[in-house]
Amino acid sequence: MKLHWSPRSPFVRKVMIVLHETGQLPEVELVPNTVALHLPPDPEVLAANPLGKIPALVTEGGTVLFDSRVICEYLDLRSGTGLFPAQTEARIDQLRWQALGDGLTDILLLWRTELTREAGPWTAVTDGWRAKVRAAMARLEAEADALAAGPSGIGQVAVICALGQLDFRWPDCAWRAHFPQLARAEAVWAAWESVKATAVAGDGAGPDAVTAGQLTFGP
Structure with missing residues (x-):
């Protein structure tokens, strides 16, 4: 392949x-x-x-x-690994978490690209993305215990990649301080060999100048 x-x-x-x-x-x-x-x-x-x-x-x-x-x-x-379970309820949970993780990743990618436009970002659009990212993270926090329990599947993988994008491209957002249950789950996932082997490496230049200050959580 x-x-x-x-x-x-x-x-x-x-x-x-x-x-x-x-x-x-x-x-x-x-x-x-x-x-x-x-x-x-x-x-x-x-x-x-x-x-x-x-x-x-x-x-x-x-x-x-x-x-x-x-x-x-x-x-x-x-x-035949079973990342997509055959049992209906378990499968729907995994597909729903995959949709949430993938959707969050999509927004983060589009938002960062919008911030690089020479004419400047469309504020109405980026304000909407900010609200959606906050809502998505709040939902993941609410479901963090369920995500951390039971067999892992494609849902957890998609969420791992979304959180990895936050760390890589939005490094000053401090999401772990605002979503402690999700942070605990992520710390466990971070120890997976597959996650360590695929970590996205930055260039050592510090916070992303494009996204700095664009995303905050809390009041």
Whole structure:
């Protein structure tokens, strides 16, 4: 298999965690690609995925899968690991947490890109994103005990990647101080070998100058 990949993409990280958890990483060739909303589409990625996005996985049979949700479920089915449970209630919980984690990640990515516009960000839009991020984090805090209990699955993986994006691109938001139950759960997840192996590395330059001061929690 071949994975169109970037070390800084939270959705690629989601697939990488699943590859680690399912023991399939040795079967995958990683193909580095640079993809961003403000850049022209990468020709190699566009040839594989008409949406021009990563991750995109080329299976052994030559089929190209795109969208991390599709790729992760394929890898789970292929391995029989159970990150997507068969039992209805457990499966819906995992899919709901995946949707919340992925949606939070989407907002954070779009927001950061909006902040880099030469004309300046559209305040009405960024104010809306701020409210949605706060609401999403509050919901995750309320469900942190449920997320931390029981078998882990794709829901926890998606939330891990969203929180990783907060740490990487919004490092001054101090989310752990405001969401202690979620912080406790995240500390456990951070010890997973798959999570440590896929950590997004910063450049050592300190807080992101683009996002600094843009996101706060609490009153």
